[in-house]
Amino acid sequence: MSRLVVVSNRVALPGASQNGGLATALDAALQETGGLWFGWSGKVARAHSGDMHRQDADGIEYLTVDLSREDYEGYYNGFSNRTLWPLLHFRLDLVDYNALTQAAYRGVNALFAEKLSKELRDDDIVWVQDYHLFPLAQELRKRGVGARIGFFLHVPFPSADIVAGLPHHEKTFGALSSYDLVGFQTERDLERFQDYIRLFRGGQVAGQGDLRDHDGRRFTAAAFPISIDAGVIESLAETAARSATTKRMQASLNGRALAIGVDRLDYSKGLPERFRAIQRFFERHTDQRGKLTYLQIAPVSRGGVASYRTLRRELEQYAGHINGAHAEPDWTPLRYVNRTYPHPALTGFYRLSRMALVTPLRDGMNLVAKEYVAAQDAEDPGALVLSIFAGAARELDGALLVNPFDSDGVADAIAAAMTMPLEARRERWQSMITRIREYDIHAWRKDFLSRLAATRR
Ligand code: ADP
Secondary structure, eight states: OOOEEEEEEEOOOTTSOOOOHHHHHHHHHHHHHTOEEEEEEEEEESSOSOOEEEEEETTEEEEEEEEEHHHHIIIIIIIIIIIIHHHHTTOGGGOOOOHHHHHHHHHHHHHHHHHHHTTOOTTOEEEEESGGGTTHHHHHHHTTOOSEEEEEOOSOOOOHHHHTTSTTHHHHHGGGGGSSEEEESSHHHHHHHHHHHHHHHOOEEOSTTEEEOTTOOEEEEEEOOOOOOHHHHHHHHHHHTTSHHHHHHHHHTTTOEEEEEEOOBOGGGOHHHHHHHHHHHHHHOGGGGGGEEEEEEOOBOOTTSHHHHHHHHHHHHHHHHHHHHHOBTTBOSEEEEOOOOOHHHHHHHHHHOSEEEEOOSSBSOOHHHHHHHHTSOTTSOOEEEEETTBGGGGTOTTSEEEOTTOHHHHHHHHHHHHHOOHHHHHHHHHHHHHHHHHSOHHHHHHHHHHHHHTOOO
């Protein structure tokens, strides 16, 4: 069996606390074949980039590289988070393009390739994760690497015209044809990528996900909808139902229903639009007004980027405004918390909630939607209000699908979730949990890796 090599910006080093299914799944994959995990060390070095750290645990080798402050700023805060992130989430208006950060991004990818190429054998299978590393395969190929290399994009791939708005877009996105397999979250993302290859790269799309770049280079692209470790979330939620944290939370509701939202504080999550929908719910459905409390958990993210700081201020003001307008002396309609919670606590909150509001303006998948469904009590499951612009909407047909820009429509979906009969909630939940159990995070990684193993240049 070939050795697996995973490459990601952040490496989940052994012993560090982990809150996600992805790290666990990649770890499990690496353990099966005895593998290597390569990426940034998480350290910003004072002098120069390139110092390496090697560590072994459970048959996995971890190899990480330090970056200088300047490289980190340009590659990570700069091109990755100020340029690519908004672009990939359809926000050309927020794209901050800068030739210097683009060069730093390229440079860090070249540095990673330089270090990694020395470790690779031709029979390895290399799996590169996410938008920080688009050019990595191209840089590895330049250095003679012949191994199979796959790429998975954890965020959306936008419409071709948006992609083309990035100056020198071909330098970043044209590099994808150096991979053997490029994976997207949904068929829609895949179609938009194929459009880009046809319309802006002069390439061709054959059947079966087979693509040809303008220079004749052949590669494959396909959709692999990422998921969660459903079994783990289900059992955490069951235990959490009896925990002191959950009980205290329940007692604080005084018999009112709870709606929950759990999102990194990011403009792609549609939080101001969601607050507006909550406000419209209180205004439009006065009979249900005092019967619902909304809990928004939103840990601060990327505080070094100005658009995130602006969003944070906006939400603080909005939360205050809504509570000021609608609260009673003994009832706070909106609870707003900028904290992360470990999954045992979070799954308890999910299970307690009558509904979850997952209304991003754009999201590659949205794992919170799947976690919420997996955490429900089969006897009395809550409802999921889900944006049509989340990748998860393609799979979770039992959700109440909404357009996040339509605040009245979202308000009405909240009201529908409040009054939905038990039978209907069970039926909707059943169809969603069946899908989530069938294609969990382990099915996802096996699907991707077997497809990658089957490609040959
Ligand atoms: P994104 O990757 O854009 O942050 P996802 O919904 O796909 O969005 O994944 C978010 C992950 O982070 C989920 O596993 C979720 O449980 C976790 N998460 C989000 N908010 C919190 C929080 N406040 N505390 C702990 N975990 C969180």
